[in-house]
Amino acid sequence: MEVIVASDSDEMANRAADIVQAFLVSTHSPALGLATGASVQPLYRELVRRHREESLSFAAARAFLLDEYVGLDPDHPQLYRNVVRTELGGQVDLRPVHLFSPDVCSAELEEECARYDRMISRARIGLQILGIGRNGHLAFNEPGSAFDSRTRVVRLTATTRADNARFFDTPDEVPRRAVTQGLGTIMGAGHLMVMASGAAKATAVVSVLRGPVTEALPASILRTHPRVTLVLDPRAVNPVVESHEAGMRIPTR
Ligand code: GLP
Numbered sequence: 564m565e566v567i568v569a570s571d572s573d574e575m576a577n578r579a580a581d582i583v584q585a586f587l588v589s590t591h592s593p594a595l596g597l598a599t600g601a602s603v604q605p606l607y608r609e610l611v612r613r614h615r616e617e618s619l620s621f622a623a624a625r626a627f628l629l630d631e632y633v634g635l636d637p638d639h640p641q642l643y644r645n646v647v648r649t650e651l652g653g654q655v656d657l658r659p660v661h662l663f664s665p666d667v668c669s670a671e672l673e674e675e676c677a678r679y680d681r682m683i684s685r686a687r688i689g690l691q692i693l694g695i696g697r698n699g700h701l702a703f704n705e706p707g708s709a710f711d712s713r714t715r716v717v718r719l720t721a722t723t724r725a726d727n728a729r730f731f732d733t734p735d736e737v738p739r740r741a742v743t744q745g746l747g748t749i750m751g752a753g754h755l756m757v758m759a760s761g762a763a764k765a766t767a768v769v770s771v772l773r774g775p776v777t778e779a780l781p782a783s784i785l786r787t788h789p790r791v792t793l794v795l796d797p798r799a800v801n802p803v804v805e806s807h808e809a810g811m812r813i814p815t816r
Contacts, residue, residue: 564785565792566772568800572760576605579692579794582756583610584619586690593624596691596749597651598702599643602758603694607651614655621657627683628664629693630702630743633716637668641730665714665742672716676742680714683748691752695759698722699767699780703743708781712745746784755788760796768799 569575587593613619628643635642644664652662663682669675698706698720705720718740728734759768767782776783785791
């Protein structure tokens with residue numbers, strides 16, 4: 564696992580954008596996995612800047628959402644499909660038909676999950692962008708999710724609903740269910756890039772780096788993937804970097 568500790572969110576965004584940019588130009592038809600959340604917002608802003616000022620192009624890319632809320636109106640600004648359109652897709656030259664997400668309005672939601680999972684497998688995601696929950700969740704795979712889980716409907720924990728309430732007018736508005744790529748599905752991507760910032764993530768991040776690999780902490784599965792890059796700020800990894808300078812790369816294995 565490669566660990567990049569950046570000095571602040573600008574440097575995190577830059578380092579992560581370098582990885583996305585290198586991936587986009589490395590192949591003719593890049594399949595990019597997209598996450599949502601505060602941790603990835605600076606990255607998306609930097610990618611938009613590079614598109615506008617440095618001609619970084621998404622024209623050949625296909626983008627796939629990691630997860631999606633169930634129960635929001637199709638035009639709700641917090642529907643992840645709309646979030647990704649607003650923060651990235653709609654501001655770069657990604658073709659709208661190349662932004663893929665599960666159809667959470669489907670009357671056959673279980674079948675739709677299986678269809679989306681097959682689509683992800685066929686697409687062979689080359690680079691998957693990820694955040695990490697305070698409780699160690701990946702996408703919406705909450706603690707206890709099976710390591711071999713596939714795309715499915717899940718119930719959100721109280722912790723996750725409380726954490727995500729900041730994006731909604733009232734806590735009650737946060738959906739109780741979501742569709743998420745499974746941990747097994749996510750592990751199929753060629754390269755996983757995980758972004759985490761802030762002291763609230765330190766417990767989860769340090770557990771990923773040093774704790775047991777266990778379904779009680781879904782993100783610990785990262786230790787079993789051959790290519791993972793963690794992009795962190797010092798506060799997200801505080802106990803580990805105490806004696807290191809920000810900006811160092813810490814080999815964990
Ligand atoms: C949500 C998303 C996750 C994301 C997590 C972290 O729960 N479904 O995919 O990783 O939030 O979000 P943030 O970066 O806002 O802390």
